Amino acid sequence: MTDAARDQADQSDQRYQRCMVLAGGGFRFGYYLGMHAAAIDAGKEPDLLLATCGGSVAGAIIRNLPDSAARKAWLASPQMYEFFSGLRSGPRATPLRAVVSIALRRLNGARAARIPDLFNDYLFEIPPVLPLPPEPAPASASAPALAILGGKLLFGPDEVGQLRHGRAIYRVTLFGDARIAALAAGQPSAIGRDGWTNAVAHELEIDTAMSVADAARISIADMVYFRCQSAAGADYTGGVIDLFPIELAQCLAQHISIEMKQSYEQFTAIPALRSVFGFDANQRLRHVHGQSVDVWIDTSDVSEALRGTGVRKRIAWRSNQVKLVAPASYEQYVADVEAQWLYGYRRAQEAYELAAQGRRVAMRNEDKHNKAST
Numbered sequence: 001m002t003d004a005a006r007d008q009a010d011q012s013d014q015r016y017q018r019c020m021v022l023a024g025g026g027f028r029f030g031y032y033l034g035m036h037a038a039a040i041d042a043g044k045e046p047d048l049l050l051a052t053c054g055g056s057v058a059g060a061i062i063r064n065l066p067d068s069a070a071r072k073a074w075l076a077s078p079q080m081y082e083f084f085s086g087l088r089s090g091p092r093a094t095p096l097r098a099v100v101s102i103a104l105r106r107l108n109g110a111r112a113a114r115i116p117d118l119f120n121d122y123l124f125e126i127p128p129v130l131p132l133p134p135e136p137a138p139a140s141a142s143a144p145a146l147a148i149l150g151g152k153l154l155f156g157p158d159e160v161g162q163l164r165h166g167r168a169i170y171r172v173t174l175f176g177d178a179r180i181a182a183l184a185a186g187q188p189s190a191i192g193r194d195g196w197t198n199a200v201a202h203e204l205e206i207d208t209a210m211s212v213a214d215a216a217r218i219s220i221a222d223m224v225y226f227r228c229q230s231a232a233g234a235d236y237t238g239g240v241i242d243l244f245p246i247e248l249a250q251c252l253a254q255h256i257s258i259e260m261k262q263s264y265e266q267f268t269a270i271p272a273l274r275s276v277f278g279f280d281a282n283q284r285l286r287h288v289h290g291q292s293v294d295v296w297i298d299t300s301d302v303s304e305a306l307r308g309t310g311v312r313k314r315i316a317w318r319s320n321q322v323k324l325v326a327p328a329s330y331e332q333y334v335a336d337v338e339a340q341w342l343y344g345y346r347r348a349q350e351a352y353e354l355a356a357q358g359r360r361v362a363m364r365n366e367d368k369h370n371k372a373s374t
Contacts, residue, residue, distance in 0.1 A: 015183060016048035016145065019253030022055025023244050023261065027084065027311040028302065030075055030337045032058035034344025035297060037068035039257065042352035044295070046257070048145045048180075050249050052239030056148045056219035057130070060212050063146045064133035076337040079131040084311055084326040084333070086127035090227070093123040093322045095315050101224075105271035112199040112278030115169055117160040118153065118228040118237055124324050126226055130217050147176040147252065150218035151241035152205060152234055168192065168201040170277065172242050175215035181206045183252050190247040197278035200241065204248075207232075223276045241277060244288040257295035257351070260361075261285060262303060263369035282369040289363075289372035297351040300365035305343055309336040 020039060022032045032055055039045055051059035058075075065071045074080065101121070136143045152171045172189040174180070184206055192200035210218075214231045219239035221229045228235045242248075249256045264270050264281045273281045314325045327333040354361055363370070 013254050015251075016046075016253040018044060018046040018255045018257070019048040019050050019249045020046035021245065021249050021256065021258040022049055022051040022059050023259055024052060024240070025054040025058065027054055028306060028309070028340050029054055029058040029061070030072070030310075030340025031299065031302065031306070031344030031347075033062065033068070033071050033075060034341040034346075035348040036062050036071075036344075037341075038345045038348035038352060040068065042349065042356075044255075044257075044352055046144055046253075048147065048253050050147045050149075050245060050252065051216075051219065052149045052243050052245065053219055053222060056216040056239060057132070059146045059148065060132045060216050063143050063212070064136050066136075066142065072337065072341055074133055075341075076334045077131075078330060081326065081330050081333045083127055083129070083131050087311065087324040087326065088125040088127075089321045089323050090122050090125050092121065094320050095317075095322060098123065098322050102268050102271070105275045106267065108271075108275065111197065111274055112164060112169070112276060115155050115159050115162050115164055116223070116276050117157075118223050118276070119157045119160065119235075120227075121224070122227045123225055123322055126217065126221065126229075130213055132213050132216065135212070145177060145180060146212060147174060147180045147248075148212070148215040148219050149174060149239040149242055149245055149248075150215065150221075150229075151200075151237040151239075153228060153237060154201065156235075164199065166198055169199055170237070170241060171201040171203065171205045173205040173207055173236065174248070175207050175210045175212075175218075178208055180252065181208050184248065187248065187251050189242070190245070191242045191277075191279065191284075194247075196284060199278035224272050237276075240273070243281075244285065246288050246291050246293070255294045257297060257348075258288075258293050259297045259299045260289060260363045261370065262300045262365050263367055266369070283373075285370050286373040289370060290374055295351050295355045296360045297348050298361045298363055299344075299347055300363050300370065302343070304365070306340060309339050 049059040061071050150173050152173045155169050188202050189204045193202045218229045218236040222238040222240045228237050314323045
């Protein structure tokens with residue numbers, strides 16, 4: 001197809017032109033802001049952000065503010081530092097309980113055999129206020145669209161511990177505006193439909209009424225770490241239920257940029273996801289890495305490259321707690337945000353330069369668990 005024919009085809013396509021998938025990231029929101037800034041500088045600014053987990057907060061900051069400088073400044077603000085400093089241990093966040101829970105999940109290889117207690121079995125409390133920038137004016141043409149994923153619980157507290165017997169107990173939920181809803185209408189949940197697990201319903205739920213703030217709060221509420229979140233009369237778990245929504249991105253946009261990710265940790269993360277959702281997360285990751293994508297951004301070495309920055313887990317033996325600890329000072333927090341931003345910018349800059357040559361970077365932290373399946 002000639003360039004002219006491709007442009008004409010793109011114009012007749014009702015999907016968004018470019019989607020950047022912000023998949024996870026934990027509390028390292030800064031590197032997604034850097035990735036987005038690099039896309040702008042490469043002339044490939046996305047008109048859609050598809051976000052899960054921590055990426056949803058970065059996506060909301062990008063959507064609600066007009067330029068890269070303002071976005072970085074917001075993340076580096078005192079109110080964001082106060083948010084991170086406000087993360088608290090829950091009543092069950094003791095070292096012994098955490099170790100026992102890990103051991104039980106490892107020993108029990110069943111795939112979501114019982115309905116999990118996402119109401120009480122968690123480690124940390126999210127502060128009551130998620131400090132996001134004000135919503136942009138409706139007439140703001142420069143703001144990208146934002147789609148956020150979470151997982152609706154199809155069970156209540158009274159059913160916890162019961163055998164599931166093959167019943168779907170989650171429904172992947174897409175939060176977005178009317179255009180996103182129209183594009184996704186009739187689309188299934190790939191996690192539920194494509195054989196990854198029968199604990200997730202085949203149908204994709206679409207919600208255009210949830211506020212961005214509530215949707216982001218839902219998406220960051222990863223099971224085990226945080227309590228499920230209640231909003232609009234329902235309970236939800238985090239975006240980790242479909243952390244790499246590549247099928248949905250393909251449905252919503254013509255061109256896609258997404259990360260190459262490090263493998264899930266075999267000792268803790270894999271058993272937790274298997275016991276709660278019933279799927280092998282590394283098998284899913286290998287599948288995603290094997291898909292055809294326009295721009296692959298290699299962040300597979302993020303844990304090593306950004307080691308020691310941002311929020312970290314610590315065991316406080318004196319208080320007998322597992323804690324999430326923010327940087328010790330505001331000045332250190334600002335320096336960490338800058339390090340994260342630069343990391344994301346450089347990785348995305350590299351990816352866009354190679355994509356312009358029809359190439360992709362080799363994954364820096366490839367292993368047997370995340371290597372693309374063919």
